[in-house]
Structure formats: C-alpha cells, structure tokens
Amino acid sequence: MFFLKKINKIILLSLLLCCSELLSQHYTESNIDTLLIKTNEVLRTRISDNDLIRWNKRIIKEAIRIGYREGEAIGYTNIANRLIFGGDVKKGLEYLKKAEDISRKSNNNFLFGKINQEYAQVYSKMDVSRLALEYNSKAMNYGLKLRKDNRDCRLFLRYVYSTRSVYMYKIKHPDSAIIYLHKSMKIDANPLDIANIAQHYTLFESKPDSAWYYFQKAFTILETKNFKHNKYQRAVVLQNYGVFLHSQGKISEAIDSIKKSIGLAKQVNRPKLILDNYKELSTLYKKEGNSDKENEYLNKSILLQDSLDANQNQAIDLSINILNKERENEKAQLKNENNTALWYSGISMFLVILIAVYFYLRIRKKKKKLAESEKIIIEIGKETKDLKRKLSENYEHIIQLAKEKKVDFFPKFQETYPELYKELLKINSNLSKSDLAFCALIWLGFSSKEIAHCISMEHRSVQTKKYRIRKKLNLESETDLYLFFRSITEP
Numbered sequence: 001m002f003f004l005k006k007i008n009k010i011i012l013l014s015l016l017l018c019c020s021e022l023l024s025q026h027y028t029e030s031n032i033d034t035l036l037i038k039t040n041e042v043l044r045t046r047i048s049d050n051d052l053i054r055w056n057k058r059i060i061k062e063a064i065r066i067g068y069r070e071g072e073a074i075g076y077t078n079i080a081n082r083l084i085f086g087g088d089v090k091k092g093l094e095y096l097k098k099a100e101d102i103s104r105k106s107n108n109n110f111l112f113g114k115i116n117q118e119y120a121q122v123y124s125k126m127d128v129s130r131l132a133l134e135y136n137s138k139a140m141n142y143g144l145k146l147r148k149d150n151r152d153c154r155l156f157l158r159y160v161y162s163t164r165s166v167y168m169y170k171i172k173h174p175d176s177a178i179i180y181l182h183k184s185m186k187i188d189a190n191p192l193d194i195a196n197i198a199q200h201y202t203l204f205e206s207k208p209d210s211a212w213y214y215f216q217k218a219f220t221i222l223e224t225k226n227f228k229h230n231k232y233q234r235a236v237v238l239q240n241y242g243v244f245l246h247s248q249g250k251i252s253e254a255i256d257s258i259k260k261s262i263g264l265a266k267q268v269n270r271p272k273l274i275l276d277n278y279k280e281l282s283t284l285y286k287k288e289g290n291s292d293k294e295n296e297y298l299n300k301s302i303l304l305q306d307s308l309d310a311n312q313n314q315a316i317d318l319s320i321n322i323l324n325k326e327r328e329n330e331k332a333q334l335k336n337e338n339n340t341a342l343w344y345s346g347i348s349m350f351l352v353i354l355i356a357v358y359f360y361l362r363i364r365k366k367k368k369k370l371a372e373s374e375k376i377i378i379e380i381g382k383e384t385k386d387l388k389r390k391l392s393e394n395y396e397h398i399i400q401l402a403k404e405k406k407v408d409f410f411p412k413f414q415e416t417y418p419e420l421y422k423e424l425l426k427i428n429s430n431l432s433k434s435d436l437a438f439c440a441l442i443w444l445g446f447s448s449k450e451i452a453h454c455i456s457m458e459h460r461s462v463q464t465k466k467y468r469i470r471k472k473l474n475l476e477s478e479t480d481l482y483l484f485f486r487s488i489t490e491p
Helices: 002-023 029-043 049-065 069-085 089-105 109-125 129-144 151-170 174-187 191-203 208-222 231-247 251-267 271-288 291-346 349-384 393-403 409-416 418-427 433-443 448-454 459-472 481-489
Strands: none
Touching (some): 069 089, 089 109, 151 174, 174 191, 191 208, 208 231, 271 291, 393 409, 418 433, 418 481, 433 448, 448 459
16 A cells, blocks of 8 residues: 555656646647646646645746736636635635636637636535526536537536536436436546435435445446546545435444545545535434534534635625626726717718617617626525525415315416416417426426325326427427426516
C-alpha cells in the first residue's frame, strides 16, 4: 500500500512538473484549452481545491498575456466550480460573474454551456430549484450543439445530465430524474451516477436487489484507474450505500459506511456532503439507542448548517445585486434607445415608421425582460426563506378529491382548470375522459406511485399509460409530461 501511494505521488509530481514546463513556454490558445479542460479535469481529483485554484490562476495569467479572453473565462469558471463545491458560494458567484462578463462577445458554445451549468449549481446550492433547472436547460442546449465525437464535449453533456437528475429529485420528479441518470450513464458510466441509480431503487421504487446490483457495479468501477483516486465520488457512493444498509436494517454496517464517507468528504472539503452524513448518523444512532452519539452528530449538523446558511445568505445578496445591476443597465439602455428614436423623428416619414416599429418591438421585449428580472428577484427572496406558496382552496380541494378517489374529481378539475383540457384536445381531439383525468393527475404533480393509488392501477401500468399518452400527443418518449403540461397551460 505504501509503495502504491509512493508511485501515485511520483506520477502526480511528474504531471505537475510537466505542466510547469509548459507554463515556461510560449502559449497558444490550443495549449491553454488543453490545460484548462483536460488537465484541469485530471488534477481535480488529485490535488486540493486550493492548489487547483492557484494552478488555474497561473493559466489565466498566461491567457491574459496572449490576449485569449475565452481561456481567461474558462479559468474563472473552473475556479468558481471549486469554490461552489467547497461551500463558498458567494466567492464562486463572483468568479462566475467575471467569466460571464468576459464571454459576452464570444460564440463559444462550450464556454456558454459551462457558465450556465455553474449558475445552475449556484442556484441549486441556494435551493432555488426553478432557476437551477432553467440554467441547466440552457447548458444542455449549448452542450447538444457541441461535437459528438469530442470526448470533452461528451463528458460535459454527461455532467449536465447528471446534475439535472439531482435537480429533478429536489422538485420531487423521480421518474424524470432516473431518465437523466441513464442518459448520463449512456455517455460515460461513473460511480457517482451508478450509486445514484442504486439510491433511486432504495428510496423511490424499493427494489433492494436492483439497488445491490448497482452498488456492486459502482464499487467495481471505483477501483479502476480513472476513479481510484476520486475521493469525492467514493464518498458519495459510501454515503448512498450507508442509506441502503440503513433501509435493510443493518445499522452498524450503515454507520461504518457513513463514517468512511465523512472522512473522505472532509479530505476534499465537501461541506454539503458532510452535513447530509451528519444527519444520517444522528438518525442511525437514534435507532441504535445511543442518545449521546445521536445528540453529538445532531449538534454537528446544526453548526455546519448555520455556517452554510451564512455563506448562502451572502451569495443571495450578491445574486440579487447582480440582477438589480442588470436591470438598471437595461433601463439606461432603454432610455438611450428612446432618445435615439426621438432624434430620428425628423427623417422622412417612411424611415420614421420603420424605426418606430423596430424600437417598439425591441423596447417591449426589454420591458418584458425587466419584468421577468423583478419576478426572479422576488422569487429568490421567497424561496431562500423556505416559504412555500400557499395553494388555493380549490387546488387543495381537488388534490383531496383525487387522493380519496372521488367521482367528482374530474368535473371539479375541469371547471377550475379548463385550459389544460382545451390545449390537450387541440393536439388530439380523440383523447378520452380517462386520458384527460390521467393527465390532470400528472399536471397536479402526482408521482407515478400516487397516480397508481388514485386510479387503482399497478405502478408498471402507470408507466405504460404515460407511454401511450406521449404517443397520442406525438411527444418524444423521454419528454417529461409534468413539465410539458405545465408549459402549455402557463402564459
């Protein structure tokens, strides 16, 4: 074991010496891209976050020296990624804003995708899931434009799919989450995604045999060359495995797995993972009847949560300031454009009409964007204080009717939300009353398991029904029905 560690240190030292040698040479944009994308990915699992940040700063200096702005932006995005995962969301957001400002005049889809994905991670850390999914969708669109035969591009898209599954679990859409986990695995199987699939079969479908199969696969891949030194992925796999052992009643084994996960998470500075492990340990010790240990880890989780909340609040303030600044810039630009329109009013009537139409459409678009910015600011304030939007009495009543399998559920829903049926019948006028009622349950946010209960159907039959609905609506097999139904009913 000591010999292997010695060999690994020698390999790592050689890699760093090689990079240092490159740094002493004259750079090209291609050299910088290789270091910031490929080499950064290798070093990410081999050296500490602080060392990797310092290394990226050296590459950024070289990019600035040769005037390569896109390289500078990629470097800042790499730094933001390490800071965000290390719990310093505020500072990560500052570096991300630098990267975004630099890239405004770029046409680099990889860079745009990378920046949007890190914004998604920021808002996920803030628990603003709607914004996280919005930025993740933008990142996915850019990722799909990249070359399919380029490994770096494919790995970026895998990362986007993997994180999207996490956001889907947060908004309680496990059916969609598992789809994106399999998409991610199809591109490049890694222990983290495989362990998350195992976690799905532990928590959402209760298939212990399937969960065990995927855990064994995850542990096997962890021993391969590409992942043997990836402490973060090993920590996640051990945490998920601990939860699985907990579900099987193997408390002492679960405690051992969670403690190993904590040790690795501390080595790579992943506070959110440590926090989740503390909470799990507190629950495990409670089941074991060890109140001292239960309280010890409960107190540790409270202290760590307070620390993370303090940093998150600072990041929220910075995020709101950024949005406010963008809104003020847009207002100033809008004012300048109005003045320009007045100046041109003395030109011939034909040109006046053309310019008036042009500025009217452009100003309307910008006003809409300003309104959306204000709405986002309000939503951030609400969501970060953990306030949940209160549902209307009719909405709650309809939910209750569905859960109790009442016959007046369908008429009451149709009366309250007629727009869903109108839009669906526009697509396919032959949809039956049963089809429409099934779509209503999905629109209300019911999971497949809940739908099965409401209509007295097996879980597998619900999946088949969803497939048939997609076919009747001419939708792709991987389309998320909940998001589709919401999109056709929202203005």
